[in-house]
Amino acid sequence: MTAVVAPTPAAAEAPKSAPTAVPRADRRATTWLTWLFLAPTLLGLGLFTMVPIVGSILLAFFRWDIISDPQFVGFANFAELATDPTVRVSFLNTFGFVVIAVTLQLAVALFLAVLVQSRMPAWLRTFFRSAFFFPLILSAASVSLVMAYLFNAEFGLVNQVLAAINLPEVGWLTTDAGAITVVILVYVWQNFGFTFLLFVGGLASIPRDVYEASSIDGATGWKQFRAITLPLLSPTVLVASVMAIISALQIFDQPYVLTRGGPGDATRTAVMVIFESAFQQLEFGRASAIGIVLTLIIIGVTALQFRLSRRFVFYS
Amino acid sequence: MDLSRRAVLGLAGLGAVGTALSVPRLLATDIPGRGDDVLTVAILGNAQDAAARAGLVAAFNELHPDIGVRIMPIQGQDWSNFFAKILTLVAAGTPPDVVVVATEGAQLFADRLAHPLDEYVKRDAADLQDYFDDVNPSLIESFMYEGSLYQLPIDFNAANVYYNTSALEVAGLERPADGWTHEDFLGYAREMGRANTGSFLPFFWTNRLWGGVVPWLYINDTSFLAETTAPGGEWLWDSFYPGETGRSGGYRWLEPNADDPKVFESFDYLRTIVAEGLGSSPAQGGGGELVARFAQGQIGMTPAGGFWVDGLAEGGMTPADYDVTYFPQWKGQRHQFGAAGYAMMSTSERKDEAWEWIKFCTTREGMRLAFPSPNTTPVRRSMCNDAFYSEKGPAHWQVFYDTLDNLPSGPIPAPPQQAAVETALIKNVVGAVTAGSDGGVRSALGTLQRDLALALRRSS
Amino acid sequence: MATTLSGPLPGVHTPPTRTRRERGALGSAAKVAVMVVAAFLTLGPVVWTLFTALTPLEAGTGERSFGLGAFADVFVQVDMWLLVWNSALVTGLCAAGQMITAAMAGYVFAKMEFRGKGLLFGLVLATMMVPMQVTIVPVFLLIRGMGLADTLLALIIPAIPTAFGTFLMRQYFLGLPHELGEAAALDGAGPFRTFFSIFAPLAAPGLAIVGILAFNYHWNEFFRPLIMLISEQNFTVPLGLVTLQGNLGTGSVATVLAGVVLSMIPALVVFILGNKPLREGLTAGSNK
Structure with a gap:
């Protein structure tokens, strides 16, 4: 068996050509099966993703509040975005957040994935794996709710602990730096578990004998990690980072519940501005315009990653 | 993970039966009155x-047996959330006939959704x-909005x-005079802070409109926001409030006013309170265990209205x-208020x-049934009486209505772009009152x- | 990061100063200590939540005392059973639907050859990059057109086709040897029988992963229900939790947290049941 998510060498090299000499009836049945099996997914994604995207693109050229008739405004929505300070700040926030949160998420996950490989009783390993994965099963909204209580500046547990050990209390959700820190911590806390599992899977698929061979050559520790682990893990790192970046670019729940984007605009993200424009300010055209810009950015970043990956990712 | 084929089929069958039984739930046809x-x-x-x-x-139906009524509760964490849901209903093609609207949304509804009651x-x-x-x-x-009346307020x-009271007494303070000044307030806060220990806050406030x-x-x-008034409305004032002067056809909030020196003065005052540790650094949204903290004596003073009486009683506080x-x-003592009433949808x-x-809900009977206990303040002066507050207090409950009758008062500023305006305000308040210097306040x-100007320019 | 590599490997030529065994033992202890701290940080907030929910503030006295009062309060304040039923319907049907459609599409993308395959698969993957907030308004209008506004089906139908699930299942089927199908064909099995009797059963662990992830996602989903559902009778558990917070956040913290704890239970059960396939599925390469 091969790993499911990480395209391991075996998966990447799976035979692509269908077997020859298939009876004609079977070939017709195969065609039937192909399109019948694809139909629900293709039609579903077409109707509920592709059509709405086209709708959203059209909507971006209108001013519309859902109640009145839509009004065609050309590129006005896009032009306004360029000059709107809130939009600019929210995109910058989102980029900064993605860089820090994804780096942290990958680093923590990789570090712990390597650690959990070390020798220990099986039950302990299971416990650690489950513990690191656990936050994933909670909803982002209720996690943020819990964290808001914990990081409350006046009554929260975190500041009480800081005070107890004679450290200065921090205005976690009331200062720019504090709020950004909390949003990043809460996001990484909840999401590193998935990346962790991917890495555990990737590490496990590296054959033991590669290490043994290199040990004989005198490579140990950090050197071995650089020379063997990282290159052999690079396909998993690529998949993990693509997924982490796509989802971090869409961050919403944590800042929405924790800070509502504040203080000031410190934690306002692109998706929050989409939500506020659409469902609070009733500017659906403007919201669509922001959404399209964000989508283009996501597509661009992902394409760039795959491009760069040709240089850095090592397929055996 | 080797589920036998039979187990899989059994499970699938069970799921199918369960789903079939739940069809009314899936289609929501089981909701009464839908x-x-x-x-x-x-x-x-x-x-x-x-x-x-x-x-x-039931009381309404005794009067109008031919009019069926369905109360449709809509959840929302705050008013803007609630309005978004109403819009969703309109967009879904199932708009309600009557909607409770608060000051926050009054002009938005008047502008786009409501039918004038004139x-x-x-x-x-x-x-x-x-x-x-x-x-x-x-x-x-x-x-009133542009000369027409859109709602009859009920609370x-x-x-x-x-x-x-005890936080006050510990500090050796008397109940402040009705005409106390903002300097007196600062003195009260300092005295309370000095006399009470632990995680005590003299003044707790929340950052919202x-x-x-x-x-x-x-x-x-x-x-x-700069406040002006619309002409018109004489049709109402002349016939129902003869002798009342200076009333208008409703408020207009068209321009930002954050560069007014008096606005700076007020913000700088709040900055002092926060910097001295006399007031909370304003939290966003709700106050968490505010009732419990206040009841435990960890908070000295906080802004609230008549709506809080019920909650404090539930939290174990007695009128004393x-x-x-x-x-x-x-410079004055104008008070802000928020009100609510039923609006008629134009659709x-x-x-x-x-x-x-709407009319029935403004009668004494309608109001008595709507507000059995003081979790808000009824708009009828005659209903804010001893009987209403006898069990739960507070001692000076007359303050609630006297605020309107004896002092100048006005609604919170809520133009049709209220949601954008509130966002702009909320997000800049924290920066201003936690600034290290008055220069920081000025820049915030x-x-x-700037944000208010942008918010007001949008839509409408 | 110098201590990241696993314990002593056979034949390692270690530098002097300490014996290999000593270093390994010390290193392992340090590693376990680091992981204990990490586990404490991940589980700590959960434990605090449980503890706070079990020790509500007493009205009046302001004391915290141990008891299930906050949990009882949840059932008084919201119709918890209805919330759970709604959530179970949405989650169960989404998970079942995703498993079926993802298995079929993933199989075709892994094992069949046809024109335009690369392009179609690319399109399927591309839909993952579109933020849901961008499409929600047009989706809402489509749902209205179907007469399903403010129903649970409004959440279920658009969520059944799944790009991520299709991707997962394709990867899974790619890992199954092609020869299995050829052998079945030699035995006279048609393509449908080959799928249902050979490949589908073998793909059960992969399907379990799709199902578990779908369950987890939709059980906790907040944004779509917030937009799509209006009537309280249609609310799912996460929306019910918001109700507990009360207007302007005046609800009791213990009650809110008790609600959070209750909402965790089904996800926890699925997590425990699914822990094994999930771990094996995602770490499968090890048994090769």
């Missing part, structure tokens, strides 16, 4: 809030005279100062444990029935001015 031809009244609240109005509906009010003037006689005109004026809350910075702006005779007084005076096909409901107010 799609019925009745008067639909949307309220902010949950099923319990809707059930609490069963008596009101003709109905004129037609039934005789029935309504008793109501207007009993209601302070400021409340009525707050629901309101002005921002007063609640204080914990109602009861946030606005009371401090209003007592200083300013606001973060706390009391209420006015906001202090500065409704049952406008006459809707009007009967500069940003506020």
